[in-house]
Amino acid sequence: MPNIFAPLLTSVCAQTTRDLHRRVIVDGLCVGTDEPDAWFPREPPEFTGGSPEALAEKRAAYEAVALDLCGPCPVRAECLELALREEIVLPRTWVHGIRGGTAPWQRLNLIRQRQRAAQREAAGAGRAVSA
Numbered sequence: 001m002p003n004i005f006a007p008l009l010t011s012v013c014a015q016t017t018r019d020l021h022r023r024v025i026v027d028g029l030c031v032g033t034d035e036p037d038a039w040f041p042r043e044p045p046e047f048t049g050g051s052p053e054a055l056a057e058k059r060a061a062y063e064a065v066a067l068d069l070c071g072p073c074p075v076r077a078e079c080l081e082l083a084l085r086e087e088i089v090l091p092r093t094w095v096h097g098i099r100g101g102t103a104p105w106q107r108l109n110l111i112r113q114r115q116r117a118a119q120r121e122a123a124g125a126g127r128a129v130s131a
């Protein structure tokens with residue numbers, strides 16, 4: 001699956017986590033909002049017995065809400081990168097809510113892609129050492 005967020009993340013990947021956090025706290029659109037629950041809409045359950053098409057439709061609606069809420073945010077890239085760094089160490093079931101204009105399952109996909117890339121890199125380094 002292509003990483004449609006790669007261009008967004010490339011712009012901030014070199015920043016330290018501390019700097020990302022500072023920028024999000026200072027400039028994040030949702031910081032200090034009167035309606036923080038808006039960033040935690042009800043997530044479509046994965047195992048409803050419904051059709052895959054119905055789940056995809058519900059997920060697409062959630063993703064549209066995420067883009068609506070975070071699209072105008074000036075630190076969307078920073079927020080998404082920060083979320084990925086924080087959530088990569090969490091159990092999958094702890095990843096919730098909208099961050100950086102993404103739904104939880106989108107971030108979990110990005111995290112899986114990062115983990116696979118790291119594994120490939122480590123395997124490549126191992127081959128280089130043993131050669």
Ligand code: SF4
Nearest residue numbers: 028030070073079100
């Ligand atoms: S990108 Fe969204 S979740 Fe992140 S700081 Fe901005 S408004 Fe908040």
